[in-house]
Every structure is written in C-alpha cells, then in structure tokens.
Amino acid sequence: xAGVTQSPTHLIKTRGQQVTLRCSPKSGHDTVSWYxxxxxxxxxFIFQYYEEEERQRGNFPDRFSGHQYPNYSSxxxxxxxxxxxxxLYLCASSLVLTGNSGNTIxxxxxxxxxxx
Amino acid sequence: xxxxxxxxxxxxVQEGDxxxxxxxxxxxxxxxxxxxxxxxxxxxQLIIDIRSNVGEKKDQRxxxxxxxxxxxxxxxxxxxxxxxxxxxxxxxxLRSARQLTFGSGTQLTVLP
Numbered sequence: 001x002a003g004v005t006q007s008p009t010h011l012i013k014t015r016g017q018q019v020t021l022r023c024s025p026k027s028g029h030d031t032v033s034w035y036x037x038x039x040x041x042x043x044x045f046i047f048q049y050y051e052e053e054e055r056q057r058g059n060f061p062d063r064f065s066g067h068q069y070p071n072y073s074s075x076x077x078x079x080x081x082x083x084x085x086x087x088l089y090l091c092a093s094s095l096v097l098t099g100n101s102g103n104t105i106x107x108x109x110x111x112x113x114x115x116x
Numbered sequence: 117x118x119x120x121x122x123x124x125x126x127x128x129v130q131e132g133d134x135x136x137x138x139x140x141x142x143x144x145x146x147x148x149x150x151x152x153x154x155x156x157x158x159x160x161q162l163i164i165d166i167r168s169n170v171g172e173k174k175d176q177r178x179x180x181x182x183x184x185x186x187x188x189x190x191x192x193x194x195x196x197x198x199x200x201x202x203x204x205x206x207x208x209x210l211r212s213a214r215q216l217t218f219g220s221g222t223q224l225t226v227l228p
Binding site: 033040041042043044045048055056058090104105106107108109110 | 165214218220
C-alpha cells in the first residue's frame with residue numbers, strides 16, 4: 001500500500017469552480033482507479049484508467065473526468081463543483097486485470113475536498 | 117441491483133473477545149473479496165483478501181471465510197485489541213472485475 005501518492009492532501013473550493021487532483025500509482029502498477037468517499041460511507045467507484053484510456057466508469061456525471069499519462073500517473077478533474085462533491089477522493093493503483101479475477105488495489109492517502 | 121451488504125453497522129466488543137463482520141454480495145461471478153480497515157482521517161488499508169478458490173484464509177489474528185454458494189463472506193478478528201478499533205469495509209468486484217463495490221462499513225469499537 002505504500003507508494004501511491006496523491007496531491008493535494010486538502011483543499012477548499014467554491015461552488016462552481018473546477019478542481020484537479022493528482023495521483024502517482026505504486027511502483028510497478030499500471031492501472032489507476034478513482035473513488036469518492038463521502039463522510040460515513042464506503043468508497044464509491046468513479047472510473048478507472050489503463051493504457052491512458054478510461055476503461056470503466058461508475059455512476060458519476062460527466063462533470064467528473066480524468067486522464068492518465070504515459071508514466072501511469074493520473075488526474076481527476078471535477079467541473080462545476082457542487083456542495084455534494086465534498087468528500088475524500090481516493091486514488092487506487094493495481095496491475096492490469098486479466099480474465100475475471102479481481103486484482104488487489106492499494107489506496108493513496110486521499111485528497112480531502114471541501115466545497116463551500 | 118448489484119450490491120454488497122455489510123452487517124452490523126456498529127460493533128462493540130470487550131478487549132480480548134472476538135469480532136465478526138459479515139457481508140453478502142449479489143454477483144455470483146465475483147471471485148475476489150478484500151477487507152479494508154480505515155482509521156479516522158486515514159485511507160482504507162487492505163488487511164486481508166480471499167479468492168474464490170479457497171474457503172478460508174488466516175493471517176495471525178485475522179481470518180476471512182467465504183461461502184460462494186450462499187454468496188457471503190466474513191471477517192473474523194480474534195483476541196481484539198484497542199488498536200483494532202476502526203471502520204472495516206468489505207468489497208467485491210461486482211459488475212466488472214475492474215471495479216470494487218464496497219459495503220457500507222462497520223464501526224468496530226474495542227473497549228479496554
């Protein structure tokens with residue numbers, strides 16, 4: 001689990017603004033997933049990137065977008081922020097999935113986003 | 117819909133006692149079941165996981181059991197200690213092996 005790094009750790013934004021969160025996966029991992037964790041809830045899957053493409057998406061609006069770079073690092077962008085977007089945003093890294101076998105994922109420390 | 121149900125939502129035990137948290141899942145194709153521990157203000161940390169080719173896995177005081185027929189899996193913590201106090205989440209790769217669906221969490225409190 002060590003090695004997944006995220007930035008920034010905390011940030012405050014105003015409604016309507018845009019935010020970019022960044023993640024570097026664990027060394028040797030090539031797949032990055034993003035999760036949103038609201039207070040008192042479990043992490044909710046946003047999307048996953050592999051080979052610089054979005055491979056899977058959860059039930060999130062297209063205000064949430066992402067990118068993966070050739071070095072496997074990733075960004076999560078959220079446009080037109082709403083109060084309800086306040087949450088802990090977790091980056092998770094893993095190796096590419098093969099077959100139907102779930103892969104172990106490791107979370108970064110997260111980025112705490114507060115929208116006011 | 118496809119989901120993971122986790123019970124109980126809160127659990128208090130005396131130090132030294134055992135704690136059991138149970139999860140059920142809906143997708144019979146799921147074959148990987150991790151458990152995460154999350155302390156206040158921290159990220160979820162993987163504590164143990166199990167794949168469907170085994171029915172039980174143990175790591176010191178922590179064990180996970182899996183019943184694929186009934187589609188449920190459980191976390192067992194023996195000889196609990198105050199530092200075991202945290203929120204525990206189960207998860208399963210529903211819908212797709214590419215994403216984990218998490219349970220709603222169990223707040224475990226170990227009383228000294």
